[in-house]
Amino acid sequence: MGLYKRNNVWWMSLTHQGKQIRRSTETANKKLAQNVLAMVKVRIIEGKFFDVLQEKNRTFDEMMERYMTEHMSKKPSRESFVYFKKNLSSFFSGYALAEITPNLIVQYKAKRYKNGVAPSTINRELSVMKAAFNRSIKEWGWCRDNPVSKVSMEKENNKRDRWMTDEEETLLLSFSLDWLKDIILFALHTGMRRGEILSLTWKGVDLFRKTVTVFHSKNGEKRTIPINQTTFDLLRHKIKVRSIITDLVFHSKVCTPINKDNLRRSFNLAIKKAGIDDFHFHDLRHTFATRLIQTGVEIYKVQKLLGHKTSAMTQRYAHHNPESLRDGVIILDRKEKTITNLSQSLDVQELRTS
Numbered sequence: 001m002g003l004y005k006r007n008n009v010w011w012m013s014l015t016h017q018g019k020q021i022r023r024s025t026e027t028a029n030k031k032l033a034q035n036v037l038a039m040v041k042v043r044i045i046e047g048k049f050f051d052v053l054q055e056k057n058r059t060f061d062e063m064m065e066r067y068m069t070e071h072m073s074k075k076p077s078r079e080s081f082v083y084f085k086k087n088l089s090s091f092f093s094g095y096a097l098a099e100i101t102p103n104l105i106v107q108y109k110a111k112r113y114k115n116g117v118a119p120s121t122i123n124r125e126l127s128v129m130k131a132a133f134n135r136s137i138k139e140w141g142w143c144r145d146n147p148v149s150k151v152s153m154e155k156e157n158n159k160r161d162r163w164m165t166d167e168e169e170t171l172l173l174s175f176s177l178d179w180l181k182d183i184i185l186f187a188l189h190t191g192m193r194r195g196e197i198l199s200l201t202w203k204g205v206d207l208f209r210k211t212v213t214v215f216h217s218k219n220g221e222k223r224t225i226p227i228n229q230t231t232f233d234l235l236r237h238k239i240k241v242r243s244i245i246t247d248l249v250f251h252s253k254v255c256t257p258i259n260k261d262n263l264r265r266s267f268n269l270a271i272k273k274a275g276i277d278d279f280h281f282h283d284l285r286h287t288f289a290t291r292l293i294q295t296g297v298e299i300y301k302v303q304k305l306l307g308h309k310t311s312a313m314t315q316r317y318a319h320h321n322p323e324s325l326r327d328g329v330i331i332l333d334r335k336e337k338t339i340t341n342l343s344q345s346l347d348v349q350e351l352r353t354s
Helices: 032-045 047-055 060-072 078-090 104-114 119-140 165-175 178-190 194-198 231-240 260-274 283-294 299-306 311-320 322-353
Strands: 002-006 009-016 018-024 211-214 225-228
Touching: 002 018, 002 032, 032 260, 047 060, 060 078, 060 119, 078 104, 078 119, 104 119, 165 178, 165 260, 178 194, 178 231, 178 260, 194 260, 283 299, 283 311
Parallel strands: none
Antiparallel strands: 002 009, 009 018, 211 225
16 A cells, blocks of 8 residues: 555555555645545545445446346346446446436436437436446445436426327238237237237236236236237137247247337338328327227226226326216206206296286
């Protein structure tokens, strides 16, 4: 342990658990540097100094890799995590944990906005980063503070209101490959999310009870969905040609999981060929909910089918069925009729008395 000079600044050379660590005293004054070194020696004895060094030695890349290995490797959302991690790493890679400040995170948000990224995506990315920092604090002892918690989340506008018409459905299916057509029909008739469909196994299919079960939904809860005849016929056909190599209901030609990027490309190509504007795969789920509401299915049932935790999330579809509100205004007709009858009765009495 000692001092040495680099670019007119005094540096400390430390050895801890067989690892050599060099840190700047941030001063060109040798006497002051000696005082800093003395203070460091005391903190080492107290066992505090290297807690601080963890933040300076551990990098963002190390944190994200460990978080993925220990907490995301077997989760259904792993694929989304990898996507968010890639975006975060393009900006924060190489930074020590101690160097990641709220101001730096604000710069990241500004960069993402400049790239045309939606507020919801930025929030998902920051949530992933926040969770990794929390693990670093509570479980690994790599840092003492979470800089993401000091940065406000972006205001989201999730009120996308796009659903598919019957004509658009016919067009889309006619331009879709057979494997894609099956997935589209399944989504339209179950309301399941893309990830839930691609991870569905035959273990979750019960043709006798006419149900499919999502074992790991987005909110982490198990969900069983009753299926209609269209879905039943689709699954009955698929089980006849079921592969013995994989338990997945929907898979590639070589029985591997369907990559979400390949699905997106094929879906977007079919959308383009069909001449349909402004339509995403997730809008198939919106279409499922909208069609149920428009045919008079009550909000509570739609909520349960979609797997929403609160009715507020499903309430966005309520305006799609104005007929369900008609009985409310019909009451006014009855009231008006009563008033009219009363008025006519009073007129008659008045004539009689006169």
